[in-house]
Structures are given as structure tokens and as C-alpha cells.
Amino acid sequence: MGDRLAAALLHHRRRAGLTQEALSERSGVSVRTIRAIESGNRPNPQLASVRQLVTALDLPPHTQSELLAAATGAPEQVSPVPRQLPPDVVGFVGRADELGRLDAMLDSVDREQSAVVISAVAGTAGVGKTTLALHWAHRTADRFPDGQLYVNLRGFDARGAMVEAAEAVRGFLDALGVPPRRVPVGIDAQVGLYRSLVADRHMLVMLDNARDADQVRPLLPGTAGCVVVVTSRNHLASLVATHNAHLLPLDLLTVADAELLLARRLGRGRWRRSPAR
Numbered sequence: 001m002g003d004r005l006a007a008a009l010l011h012h013r014r015r016a017g018l019t020q021e022a023l024s025e026r027s028g029v030s031v032r033t034i035r036a037i038e039s040g041n042r043p044n045p046q047l048a049s050v051r052q053l054v055t056a057l058d059l060p061p062h063t064q065s066e067l068l069a070a071a072t073g074a075p076e077q078v079s080p081v082p083r084q085l086p087p088d089v090v091g092f093v094g095r096a097d098e099l100g101r102l103d104a105m106l107d108s109v110d111r112e113q114s115a116v117v118i119s120a121v122a123g124t125a126g127v128g129k130t131t132l133a134l135h136w137a138h139r140t141a142d143r144f145p146d147g148q149l150y151v152n153l154r155g156f157d158a159r160g161a162m163v164e165a166a167e168a169v170r171g172f173l174d175a176l177g178v179p180p181r182r183v184p185v186g187i188d189a190q191v192g193l194y195r196s197l198v199a200d201r202h203m204l205v206m207l208d209n210a211r212d213a214d215q216v217r218p219l220l221p222g223t224a225g226c227v228v229v230v231t232s233r234n235h236l237a238s239l240v241a242t243h244n245a246h247l248l249p250l251d252l253l254t255v256a257d258a259e260l261l262l263a264r265r266l267g268r269g270r271w272r273r274s275p276a277r
């Protein structure tokens, strides 16, 4: 138990760029105590001291709970790893260039450490935006050890059933293991909690079928580490301007790919016998 706390405190103090002395000054906990905890010589420190340290390190809520659990010897919290992606499309065809561009966007994550990296897949109705984004998300699942969040925002639903950002955030909180009684009242607090929970994680967030940038904005994580893929019939130009989103305009499948898709869907024999050929 002491080892777990020791390792966690050392990790988070160094990550915050603080010496033991600086953390002591900031938290009011003596250097001796910090040193003892970090060396594993104080397996049962006073919980109040750990709270002071956690506050001084300004850690997101789930990391705070992990440290406090380590200090009390509570079993390690298994926070759920959400896997919300709908299934990949069977018989995906083409889009090699676009998949390559999405991969390149992912590689830029390491370079753009200070920003949430967003890719906005835009194009006309039914052109294959959702299918492309989903296929790519499945292909790259192993790059996101903390899982994937997905919401269909229904921005262009013919029945007008657009999903409000507040509803989407509550869905994400649920997927992140927040019990309903702990969901704060009010959209701002809910968004704040959502952003704190994803702050330390490497997750893919897929915001599918968005109407516009306003619907998307509250669902964007606040810090780097997460990658967001938005699909929309609109070009989401303001997201490009405000969040430096990488825009990926999607055109129709090439004729060869469309034929391949039809052949797969209809069965190769039927497609060949078609009078249109």
C-alpha cells in the first residue's frame, strides 16, 4: 500500500515540476513527511496530509481518488475503460488517402502536446463520413488505452431529434463511471467534470453527425491527450479557426471503389450480370 502511494506521489510531484521543498511549501506538509511517503517509509500517513498534497498538486478528480485510495489501503479503483464505438462497417472499401490523413493527424498528437487534436470529417449526406471515421477509430483502437467515447449527435436527423450537448455529456459521464447521484446539476459543472475525468487520459472521442461547431464545443476535452473526430455535413469552419481542427473534406467514393462496394453488397455474380454493365 505504501509502495503504491509512494510511486504515485513521486510521479505526480515530478510531473508537476515540483521539488519536495516546493511541494511542501505549497501544501503545508513538511518535507520530512513528503520524503517519508515517497520512500515508502510512511505506509499510513495521515489522510489530511494526503488531501493537502493532492490539492496542492491540482490533480484531476479520478487521480485524487486514486491517491486517497492508495493512502487508505482501499483496493485500487478500477475505473471503467469505455468502449462505446458502434461496430465497424462490414466490407469497408477504399478511402486509403483519407485513412492516411487521419493517421498523420494522429501522429501530430505527439507534436501538438498543448492542444486537443481534432479532425473534422465533412461532406455531403451519405458520402461515408461516419463509416470512414468509425473504420479508422477501430483501426487505431490500440493507440487509445483509456478507451473511446462515442455519441451520435443526430444533427441532421429527419425527425428533428438532435442530441443536446448536455445529454451527450451526461452519456459520457455515465460511460466514465460517474454514478447518477454524483452528476452535478447544471451543464457547466457537468462539462467541467467530464473535462477533469478525461484530462489525464488517452482517449478517442468520436462526435458523429454533428450539426455545427456549437453542438460540438462543450464536448471537446480541455487538455491534450485525447483525440477528437467529428463528422458533419457542415464544414465546421469555426472549429478550424478556434481549435485548429484538421478539416478532412470527403468526396464520393471513386468509381472503382463504388463498383467494388456494389459488387460486395449484391454479390459479385449478380453485379456482373446486371444489364447496366
Ligand SMILES: Nc1ncnc2c1ncn2[C@@H]1O[C@H](COP(=O)(O)OP(=O)(O)OP(=O)(O)O)[C@@H](O)[C@H]1O
Pocket (backbone or CB within 6 Å): 089, 090, 091, 092, 093, 094, 095, 123, 124, 125, 126, 127, 128, 129, 130, 131, 132, 209, 231, 233, 261
Ligand atoms: N468506404 C465505405 N465502405 C463501405 N461502405 C460504405 C463506405 N462509405 C459508405 N458506406 C456505406 O454507405 C452508407 C452511408 O454511409 P455513412 O452513414 O457513413 O454516410 P454519412 O456521410 O455519415 O451520412 P450522413 O450525412 O447521413 O451522416 C452506409 O450504409 C455505409 O455502410
Ligand SMILES: [Mg+2]
Pocket (backbone or CB within 6 Å): 129, 130, 131, 208, 209, 231
Ligand atoms: Mg454520418
